[in-house]
Amino acid sequence: xxxxxxxxxxxxxxxxxxxxxxxxLVSFLLSNGQCCWRAVPKLAGLLRCGKSCRLRWTNYxxxxxxxxxxxxxxxxxxxxxxxxLGNRWSKIAAQLPGRTDNEIKNHxxxxxxxxxxxxxxxxATHKPLQPAAAPLQQPLRSTGGDSPExxxxxxxxxxxxxxxxxxxxxCPDEVPTMMQLLDNIILPCDVDEPxxxxxxxxxxxxxxxxxxxxxxxSAASSGGGFEDDWLPKxxxxxxxxxxxxxxxxxxxxxxTSAWEFEDTFNAYQRIALFDHxxxxx
DNA sequence: AATACTAGCAACCGCAATGAG
DNA sequence: TCTCATTGCGGTTGCTAGTAT
Numbered sequence: 386x387x388x389x390x391x392x393x394x395x396x397x398x399x400x401x402x403x404x405x406x407x408x409x410l411v412s413f414l415l416s417n418g419q420c421c422w423r424a425v426p427k428l429a430g431l432l433r434c435g436k437s438c439r440l441r442w443t444n445y446x447x448x449x450x451x452x453x454x455x456x457x458x459x460x461x462x463x464x465x466x467x468x469x470l471g472n473r474w475s476k477i478a479a480q481l482p483g484r485t486d487n488e489i490k491n492h493x494x495x496x497x498x499x500x501x502x503x504x505x506x507x508x509a510t511h512k513p514l515q516p517a518a519a520p521l522q523q524p525l526r527s528t529g530g531d532s533p534e535x536x537x538x539x540x541x542x543x544x545x546x547x548x549x550x551x552x553x554x555x556c557p558d559e560v561p562t563m564m565q566l567l568d569n570i571i572l573p574c575d576v577d578e579p580x581x582x583x584x585x586x587x588x589x590x591x592x593x594x595x596x597x598x599x600x601x602x603s604a605a606s607s608g609g610g611f612e613d614d615w616l617p618k619x620x621x622x623x624x625x626x627x628x629x630x631x632x633x634x635x636x637x638x639x640x641t642s643a644w645e646f647e648d649t650f651n652a653y654q655r656i657a658l659f660d661h662x663x664x665x666x
Numbered sequence: 667a668a669t670a671c672t673a674g675c676a677a678c679c680g681c682a683a684t685g686a687g
Numbered sequence: 688t689c690t691c692a693t694t695g696c697g698g699t700t701g702c703t704a705g706t707a708t
Contacts, residue, residue, distance in 0.1 A: 401676070401702080423693065439694075440677065475696055486696070491675055 398432040402441055406431055410438055411446055444487045451483030455492050463489055464497060468511040 398406075413429035419442070422435035431438060444450075455463065459481055466477040474486035474493075481489065493508075501508040 399678075421693085436679095436694080437677080443695095444676075472697065487676075490697075495674055 396432060397434055399437070402445075406433065407441070407446060410442060414442060414446075444485045447485075449483055450485065455481075455484070455489075455496075459484065460492075460497060463493065464501070464511075467493065467497075467508075 409429050409431055410425070413425065417428070419425075422439045425431070425435055425438045426433045429438070433441075462481060463477055466480055470476050472490075474490045478484050478486040478489050498508040501511075502514065505514050506512070507514045
């Protein structure tokens, strides 16, 4: 059917996002919630298509994102899930809180594939490479031919349907929830304290892996239900940059407390507040 | 120091799925 | 049931930083 292209409208910007655009999008989404992506750019004053905004938010600006390399544990999870699900990156990502499908896909293509081949495993089939049929020098950028497993067992597919990513969705009438989410962003950093196993977190990172990888960003997916005895690092949010962002400090930090976060939010905070500070000033 | 090559990742493209009217 | 708008997903591209020559 004749679908109108999303991003070829005259005057719409493409390519890398600027700090100012990020700021506009973040400000808008934090104050208005996430709904009707098509309307977002107009309302937020952005010359982007809604799709681009959604992608930017989902893959980069979303506050519950974990940045940095995947831990060994996460990598193992990805491999296991890939064996079951194939290239269903969104399903795989749903089992790894704080990770995006794009990130996992990229990591798979750039790291894990290579690693598996070195181990003599065909990344497509997860079976031992056939010596004759599997020359070592396969091009890394395959043209999508590595997705032999598009048939997903029903049981497996069903597990993916309740994705954490879907639970992250919210609408304007859920804005308080979003604010609560922001208020509740407390990530565990004490590796001695076993992180409570949120069922939505699946088999993601082990608490003992490292302080950074242990902090599942389940804040969003779990609706912010954290155990009281966690001992988060607490970092004071400088107020100035928030004003520069045009954000209400109370909204971001909650009325009385500073944001509490660990590395999941380091990137977000850094990008949102400090790296772009001058650009936004 | 300059150039070529490579790896990593952000972003785009287009199709599929879904939902509303 | 059909059409169309919208969103989601997976594949792919292209830019950039890092490394090798």
